[in-house]
Amino acid sequence: MAQSWINLAYLIASALFILGLQGLTSPRTARNGNLIGALGMLVAIVATLVDRKIISFELIALGIGVGALLGVVAAIRVQMTAMPEMVAILNGFGGAASALVAATAVLAPEMIPDVPPLQLYGSSAASSLIGAVTLTGSLVAFLKLAGWLNWNPRGGAYQMLSGGSALVALALSVWYTADPSRLELFWALTAVSAIYGVLFTASVGGADMPVVIALLNSLSGLAASATGFVLNNNVLIIAGSLVGASGFILTAIMCKAMNRSLWDVLSGDLGEAGAAGPSADDVYAGRIKSAGPDEIAMLFDVATKVAIVPGYGMAVAQAQHAVRDLANLLESRGIEVVYGIHPVAGRMPGHMNVLLAEADVPYDKLLDMDTINPMFPEIDVAIVLGANDVVNPSARDQKGSPIYGMPILNVDKARTVVVVKRSLSPGFAGIPNPLFANDNTLMYFADGKEAVRALTHAVKEL
């Protein structure tokens, strides 16, 4: 097939990717969007397979067979709570695949005669650098998310090593581009980049993981784009830059939602946790009102509007289904129930929404922060379940607080707040939460799932 026909097919594939992402702008069209994206990929693959440059199919069958098998098994078996791990692995594989394709171009440059040498070798170096960082960074992120690696290096020597390896990788990339006859420079820059990938993710704390996953997502796209420059292939450039842009936006959203700069996240800077501000005793002493299920059930007797504010603690307790049962019961009594979802409620962007959707909570009840915050004054009962820092009013009104400026869910503006929590222990930020001591707050000390079940039972008894 003539190259121009193949390029035309690549153009169609690129347009389908854009239409597919467009579909994701609404839950109504999202499924079709995903299918349109998959169709785009199919078009690109078929167009490539009819290329006369392809002369043997043994390795192709093997590669696709192994990859498809692994992909299908992973996609079917993965638990929704483990989506961050799955995305971390896929980020890494994407980066690695792009870097490897760049390596094949460097090994057999005669296959792409129409790409100018400076572009070919410069982009190969970039692709290999970004791809290797993405691969090893994602593997470390995966191990940390899965709880198999607990390594948080800190201090000057570590930062020197990390920053130094980044500089060496960059220097080697420039050197190799200037002198591409020295292939060993290419392998060296790949190896040093891989080391930097490990070091830069190693220092990132558990709470900051959503940021890093989003960043690695962006890098996996940029690696694909760089490989597009190597091969002078527009579909790679376009698809890669779409993913790069997407990951970049998600990174910015996550940083803003956690009140952290990207630099703080990457350097493992935890901020002045607990250094300033009142102690837990100052905040809580004599002001905590504890309540049991029967007392709280009574609140629903006169309520017309209830908001449920889940944090990842709810998912850890596997309480999603119990929560949905309670919500269904309340709705059957004419009470309107909505969910308020903070951007960092789960372990990755949008995670909490997936976990609730899995428990059959309709998506039109899942309200984001900007939508639900103005509604709180009209909400009779707000139930906080496994969330802490994201509902801490100190972020709004306590200038010295380490979380000051972080956008929060204003649950304290609701008429009554019920906080389900095992104890008064602090969240990731390590600071007390004045919400717990407010006049309109009732503390329900219990395990999340047990508490919601007892509450459901008590409401039935009313």
Added chain:
Amino acid sequence: MDAFIAALTVFTLAVFVGFAIIEKIPPTLHTPLMSGSNAISGISIVGALVAAGGEESGLAKILGAVALALATVNVVGGFLVTHRMLAMFKRKK
């Protein structure tokens, strides 16, 4: 240089398109967006196919086959898991 500028033009415009669309995607769908973009970043499968099935020999061909397997995991796993997730998103009955 012309080819490079042309490629850079495509890249820059695609980044703008990406920003414009992604900003409109609601937070509810951010996880499917990430897994779906994982699948799209498997686009290097196109380069891997040529490397694994072309006239390259030796190391280039082997690296091409490995790249192909990894990119296929992304494409197949990414689209499938996204589909599985999106199937859970339902409206109020």
